[in-house]
Amino acid sequence: DAGVIQSPRHEVTEMGQEVTLRCKPISGHNSLFWYRQTMMRGLELLIYFNNNVPIDDSGMPEDRFSAKMPNASFSTLKIQPSEPRDSAVYFCASSFIAGDRFSGGELFFGEGSRLTVL
């Protein structure tokens, strides 16, 4: 069974460039989460979707960040323009959640996308 698949695994880019991170959740899962991990701040929830609809994007740092989930099997996180302080590991996770509450969903993570902005 394939887990959560993220691409690219590593991305090095220059300040000002557009970055697109991709995620394929586990088949059958109805919720998808984007997290960012840094040494200083740990794991921060950026945004999560339920049934392809964004539920809470209050963790998105600023307007330079955007996320989409056009269908149940694909999501993107875009940073435009990128800045050095965006350097981090970005994780995608998926879960099956009954209803609209976390009443049973076990969270499964991808391997992450390590972003370095020079």
Next chain:
Amino acid sequence: KQEVTQIPAALSVPEGENLVLNCSFTDSAIYNLQWFRQDPGKGLTSLLLIQSSQREQTSGRLNASLDKSSGRSTLYIAASQPGDSATYLCAVGDDKIIFGKGTRLHILP
């Protein structure tokens, strides 16, 4: 606002010892709590999920307990092995899933 704390930040113990990792949270109105393991450069691997109605879960040498009223969970690892060396994170699920910063565990051979 839910806050999740894990103390200590790092722990070193000799192989074979039993050990306990701690997780505390500020808002007891949670739906579940999950323990994860993260190896360097890797994603998070789910270890145990405890629903709010449960008090503990067990998997092999791991046992996790949950006390909602006191806002605490513990992860007990029996007969520790060098392969248990990793960072252990707890995550609390209410309207969101909030993570602690983890405990970095090193088992000394």
